[in-house]
Amino acid sequence: MSAFRTVINSCMLSDLNCTGDLFTWCNRRKNNDIIFERLDRFLCNNDWQLLYPAAEVSHLDFYSSDHRLISVSLKKGCEVLFKKGPKRFMFEHKCMLEEDFHQVMNQWMHNDINVDLPNALFQFSGVMKNWAGSRFSDLSRKIEFFRKELNGL
Known part of the structure; x- marks a missing residue:
């Protein structure tokens, strides 16, 4: 994980925090065995944040995955969804x-x-x-x- 963080730091990326539910992953177990974590994040650099200062990140539903899709709204009425490809x-x-x-x-x-x-x-x-x-x-x-x-x- 240290090497991954090194790449993130050397590329000067930061986490664009999300609105709404924080967790992006669930182990899909029941009762006391269920675990929620925030594994997926939207990373961007300062130049990107200056281009899209009103950008908002939200996590969509789990649908048929144990991970939530990440939705980035650049401005009102203009959304970019990162879907399965x-x-x-x-x-x-x-x-x-x-x-x-x-x-x-x-x-x-x-x-x-x-x-x-x-x-x-x-x-x-x-x-x-x-x-x-x-x-x-x-x-x-x-x-x-x-x-x-x-x-x-």
């Missing part, structure tokens, strides 16, 4: 537990990046998506296989 890279803590994660992260951070922030983050997500794909591509199939095995017991 092509599969996106989602940074997970397990990535940092891999031996070569820090090597990949340091290599990317020391590249000469002469692009604007959105393109830099796009490049970073591409590097991490390729790296994570090579590391964890079989994981979903293995989980499903063992889930079926357990159900068969």
